[in-house]
Amino acid sequence: MTLLLHGVVRAGHPSTHRMVTWEDLAVVVTDGHADQDAHLALLAELVLAGPVVPLRYGTTAAGEDAVRTGTLAAAAPRLRAELDRLDGLVELHAYLRFNEDEALQAMFDEQWRGDLDPSTDVRLGEHVAHRLVAWRRARSDALLSPISAAARAEVRLPDRDHTEERRAFLLPHKEVDPARAVIGALRILAGVDTECVGPLPAYNFLTEPAETPSSGSCR
Template sequence: MRLTLHGVVRAGHPTEHRLVTWEDLAMVVSETAPDPLGHLEMLSGLVPYGPVVPLRFGTSAVDEDAVRAEVLARSAARLRGHLDRLGGVAELHAYLRFDEEAALRAVHEENPGLRLGDGLDLGARIRTGERIAQLLASWRHARARVLLEPVSALARAEASLPDAEPTTERRAFLVPLDKIDTARKLITALDGECVAPLPAFTFLTEPTEPAPASRWGW
């Protein structure tokens, strides 16, 4: 039976899940493939007890020997580097939602010549609509940066997450575990949503590195 691979931890990591160990590294595995939410929940449950290098959902290996030889041994130096860097921290997601009418009003006040009216031809209306969308995103990013400055001050790194809605700012922070509660309170005070602690999917590669192309998903 193929093994589903979830994440790499240090050997001896406290967990009830099955570990495949090679030297000082261990892979968290299961024989049944959970859904993506179950995969994330498993990894999130590991984070408070030590660093975790998460693997992409659906990663698998034929058996324990393949896990040791083809994953842990082959990428040992890289995995140890990630574990060292992720010690004592977790990923935190902050979602801030802005009122659409207020955001549009702010964009038009900052750009008084901008209009989307019936007098424009179709091509001009499309271009203007695209411009408004770009300005809305820029306004949202700038406003969120100001509001989330206290969270940024706690974090070791931060990154923008893909847009889900035009008026929702989604940001990821790499925060020390002992600062998670403080960050959560700061975000909820802004009527925002906070999800943490999470495995550091967003921060596995440095901003200057290309996205990893490994068939293992990291």
């Protein structure tokens, strides 16, 4: 029977889902088909009770022996090192969406020094967009600085829009609720539309990256 593989945990992980074990490692598996949202939900549940090395969505094996030999035994040293490094840590995403008109006005007020003549630069739109991204990143650095200070690591996620800043933080479990509070407060204190996703396994902080989730909400 083909098994769908979700994530690697320690063999003693208190998961209620089916696990295939080999020595001190285990893979959480399900039979048949699970969509990407179900895969992500399962991993988000697992990481609340211990470190998880998430596997790419759609990873399968032709039975338990293949899981033991092909997934666990073949990569045991790396998997053990990842689980040790990520113990007690989770990934949290912060999305800040700035109002474009307000962001442009703030950018002009803070950065512009009369060094651009719109009538002579046919690439004005591109130039403004680049400056807006630079302003957005600097503004986000300031707004998210309390989370950055608590994080073990931080990365920028790929842009979707020039007014949206997307960050991933690697945080101790105890810092998740304070981080949520910071992100939520920005709606009132800074007038920024915000969203957070997590806690998640450390998709963006693995030595061999897994597939990163693209949607969700704080749990």
